[in-house]
Amino acid sequence: MTDTTRVLFTAKVHTIGGRDGGASLSSDGRLNIKHSIPGTPGTGTNPEQLFAAGWSACFEGAMGIAARKMKIAMPAGMAIDAEVDLCLGLDAYFLRGRLNVSLPGLEPDVARELIESGHRTCPYSKATRGNIDVLINLIKADSGPLVVVDSKAAPEKRL
DSSP states (O other): OOOOOOOOOOOOEEEESTTTTOEEEETTSSOEEEBOOTTOSSSOBOHHHHHHHHHHHHHHHHHHHHHHHHTOOOOTTOEEEEEEEEEEETTEEEEEEEEEEEOTTSOHHHHHHHHHHHHHHOHHHHHHTTTSEEEEEEEOTTSOOEEEEEEOOOGGGGO
16 A cells, blocks of 8 residues: 655754753744743743644634635634643543634534534544543533533543
8 A cells, every 4th residue: 555645744843851941942943932840930831831722723724624615704703722731640641631612603503513523634633532531612602611522532541
């Protein structure tokens, strides 16, 4: 079988010092950040924040592709609030994630279809599937959140 994979982009980042005072610099210089441990004072970000930013941006792009296929416009006030938890259980660290998606002006069934399509096609969502607990909520201004995706990690992934 021939591999037909086409690499669209390769991110290259050099990291020194890890999450406690370290730094990362991308090969093109566009990413130049300091790291800090979550919850500590000072400057710097952490891997969980970077993952949340990357996942939510990618997810929005995936929903945009779905919207174009459905021949609908993404609402101007569209937003995603991403939350990534760093957890400790049974002496092992693991992640949990939530995306709270706001699609103002769209009917709930259309919004659900966009979110489900985004979750199927977003590379970050594909990487999380079966590996971490994921909850994706549709946030409605006039009511509570509507759970669109609630998937659990395979038990062996938590070890």
